Amino acid sequence: MGGVSKKPISNIEKKMKKETDAQQQTKGKKKSSKTGSEVISKNVVIGNDMIKRVEEEIKKEKIITPYTLATKANISVSVAKRILKDLNNQGIIKENFKNKRTAVYISVQS
Template identity: 70%
Template structure:
């Protein structure tokens, strides 16, 4: 009677096709499930980017990582790292922090 049914041929073909694509992409850039490219965690921030960010900071009274990320078109984690570094250098000052976000101010403004 019953028993385990065999998988349809279409499912087997799809699996084989997926395996072949994975083998071809080993040397290429990784792509996430959403289709966007996965960027390496070791991001080098250029001096141009720092200057652009400092100009952006001079215009604002309050700075959050989200605002910086949207204005400069960088990821949120990179924006957090940049703001933390600028705070350590004394360019900006942290006024509020909780487990999710931090708020910084420009002491010159």
């Protein structure tokens, strides 16, 4: 009939202090994923030099997917998708096939 007793205030204070100390320590450290490798910031700025490098890679290939571009340009797949979508809107490449998971692009011969 008793039930669980509430924790003393001193224990709650100690727990809060540990949490704040842990947050302060993690601010100085880089984030890491579950595998232990470092997580790179998601705010990637796509510069003109990156666009030129991507266009050179596209000229070499007949078809290009976001995964192949990501591996060749050493960028993440999400950034590669965004670059390919922008280049498609500009008319530099043409979307040949698209489904729910991926898209296949071909270079436009000019």
